[in-house]
Amino acid sequence: MCDDDDWDVPNNSTTTAGPKVGVISEGGCKFSAGRGFVPADRGDRFGGGDSWGDNNDNASKSNGRCTEDGGGDEWGEPSGTFSWQDNDGESNRGRGGGRGRGGRGGRGGRGGGRGGSRDDFENDEGGHRGGRGGGRGGRGGRRGDRDGEFGDNKVEGGGEETERKREYYVPPEVENVEDLFTSGISTGVNFMKLDEIEVNVTGNDPPTPITSFEMSGLRPHILDNIKRSGYTKPTAIQKYSIPVVLQGRDLMSCAQTGSGKTAAFMLPIIHDLLTNKNPPNTENNSAHPIVVIMSPTRELAIQIAEQGQKFAYNSTVKVAVIYGGTSTNHQRGKILGGCHILVATPGRLKDFVNRGCVSFSSLKYFVLDEADRMLDMGFLGEVEEMLSHQSMPATGERKTLMFSATFPEEIQELAGKFLHNYIFLAVGIVGSASTDVEQKFFQIGKYEKRTKLLSILEQAPDDRTLIFVETKRNADFLASFLSEQNIQSTSIHGDRYQSEREQALLDFKTGRRKVLVATGVAARGLDIKDVQHVINYDLPNSIDEYVHRIGRTGRVGNYGRATSFFDDEHDRNLAPALAKILSQASQEIPEWLGSYSHGGSANQFGGRDIRGDNFGRGQDFGAPPVDIEDSW
Structure with a gap:
């Protein structure tokens, strides 16, 4: 059950009290633990108003936010002379018991598991530092849904900490989808050099890459939205991935960060939805999305959903997103209104599926984004559970796409289990940094x-x-x-x-x-x-x-x-x-x-198709094809 669970709370709930503002002090200076960190007891000196409220009162104000009373920010107890306190002057230890992020009964038990660092280390949806176990905590605990929520409120030393108040947060809607067209990153002066990146494709009969969006076969409506987004030509990963998805093949696509992976799968998927005119299916109080995109973090899930809204602008395709830390009741209402594409974090998706609020019975595409991050954060269990769910179409009956910047062997072994006759695509030196x-x-x-x-x-x-x-x-x-x-x-x-x-x-x-x-x-x-x-x-x-x-x-x-x-x-x-x-x-x-x-060995990056160099028709295409008018 989600820590922000409000399944039984009416949609018109208007509880608005926000959390107390924590205070950090060091060397006689105090700081408000707030969104913008205005120094406590001092006026705004940073331009643009203070960080929390319009009246410099540090009152939290957020569109649609519903919280229970109290519930200040919680601070781990530091070493040395620092004093971390809440507004009542009482010292607080960080959330999470013992070690790891959960309580006593997490998935790691009392030892072993992945990670084992103290709970102060960042772990977002569960994270690589908190890991699957370690010490006393592990992942589970009393309530957490693994989307950044936490379990048992035991602290080191055996005492009880002040329980963090839950937030029934309703995120604001995108007021004007047209604004999304101007929020993206514009291409830079070295964009043309991206055509020089080598590409390796492995698999049976890979389709010919495209050289322009116009030759891709994408519907005119999508091409219009591509132009509105400021895209003039596809990146390397888009040139090779779009034809694979349009051909209905499974895909593992591996490329540098910032290479345009989201558009590489979103554009052909929206094209298919518009071509086949599949209506969003909702029955028995359950949503039946045609596309599910799994993302490791909340912020990335929101971003992917916004990209989907942008490319589907002025069409019948509906995009929804569910993630932890927000009102489950609100999100349930959104998806039951119908959605073709559902973007989700692992914990929230698992929760909705287990409650019968989401079914995979109509699923055509399953997309795993940032697959290596899923591994780092310990989410492979959730991924396998969803792909093995009784309502999930069998391998070969659905299209499964995996995108990431690296593909370690654990992820490729997962692909071998859940992908069918897939194309493996590696763009550039996998795991390398941009030369820009x-x-x-x-x-x-x-x-x-x-x-x-x-x-x-x-x-x-x-x-x-x-x-x-x-x-x-x-x-x-x-x-x-x-x-x-x-x-x-x-x-x-x-x-x-x-x-x-x-x-x-x-x-x-x-x-x-x-x-x-x-x-x-x-x-x-x-x-x-x-x-x-x-x-x-x-x-x-x-x-x-x-x-x-x-x-x-x-x-x-x-x-x-x-x-x-x-x-x-x-x-x-x-x-x-x-x-x-x-x-x-x-x-x-x-x-x-x-x-x-000297004498050391650098980490090896995962970017080799473990099916072997002679699998299918392995090809080193060198640099992607370039339109004649682009060759200058």
């Missing part, structure tokens, strides 16, 4: 990071900057610290209310806040327009995560910058892989970083 991102490293200790960060931000105060940290606690603290330095900042991570997460992302996208401090929740797949700079305040544990983080800038031919703080004490094991990434991107390797990599 300038990567820079600073060898620095953890106590010097804040000073260096301020120096970097002051050099380009108008740049839209995305800063990554490893812990939720550090995300909030760093955003608060930057706000105190007159740098407009906000944060996003898995412990924030969903309304706060969406508002923080909106503030960053619209430029109201120039800096977004994030954990891995924002790292995968998100297209945020005009992100000029990504800073790894804390480097991640895996090289794949590093590549995805810096891939938030330098997208579709635009230039970007990525700066990383390298802490000898924590990051030396990542050095060989970092050196390899720099080498593949034809960038200079700092001498000190190269010295760490």
